[in-house]
Amino acid sequence: MSLKAFHIVFVTASTLLAFGFGAWALWQYFGDSRALIDLVMGVVSVLAGVALIVYGKFFLKKLKHISYL
Amino acid sequence: MQTEILPYIVEPRKDTGLYNAKVGIWLFLASEVMLFGALFSSYILLRVGAAEGTWPHHLLNIPLGTINTLVLICSSVTVVMSWASLKLNQWSKYKFYQAITILCALIFLGIKSFEYTDKFTHYEVVLKNGTSMTGHVEGSPLFLNLNKLKAAKTESIGFHPDAHASGHAEGAKGEAGGHGEGMKIATADITKLECFGPWHSTYLAIYFTLTGLHALHVFAGACVIFAIWGPLAGLWKKDPERYTNRVEVSGLFWHFVDLVWIFLFPVLYLL
Known part of the structure; x- marks a missing residue:
């Protein structure tokens, strides 16, 4: 598992x-x-959750050329 | 004379499909899972086995724990961004992101030390008439106990009890103050004086074991990331792919450490 895959698990x-x-x-x-x-x-945490989803999408797009292995 | 070079430090092995360092770090992380898994299991068994109403709550500072969680999440983002920067051949971006990672590690450890110091200066005092109070001793001494008081021939101590008798008012919600009016207590009236160290209760013993071990991992990870970022950075010019692999391996360790905290935070601070 590459850092990319582990990062997705972490996010x-x-x-x-x-x-x-x-x-x-x-x-x-x-x-x-x-x-x-x-x-x-509570509010900051929910906003952080939304921000993490947005970041996750950005991350997948940015690193689409890098392998999951 | 021809020098022997270790195989598969850059290109993947045919049988595993991975370079050797990646196989090595995953084997190491598997052993770490067992270590933390055993400690988590211990926590669960201790908690389930505790008599009803004896497991302490609201002893830890939740806002500080939340800030530390955010700091570690940020550091994971910067670690992966630094690795991605190297993959895209952007050296200065890599240096910038990894500097933030190291800064995040220092912030995390700073906040953790503050939390530890707070526990080591927070006391439970039991008087001869059976009264039990928690609070702070005047001057905020570390690790004070009855034997030390007697050895120093201290006749009395100034004590500021917590506003909430059962716990540490500053702790749970992070509000400032939270202490009642100060009082003088004669040493002769005290039967027990103990700070909230690991020896104070089962909860604090497992709390310090888990968070202390985790903090050591954060420190070790930060040292490795710093070494690759600073003193060992010369490898980037000689063998950029190998250098990028080193950053990836250190990043995998860092992610593991952060993931452990993602589990530690709700278990210790909230439940």
């Missing part, structure tokens, strides 16, 4: 974490915490 895991953490933080905020930091972390 996928990071995207899942970003959305998962975002949901967790927002759930905390809308639950009982009402702490601004939870809202900020």
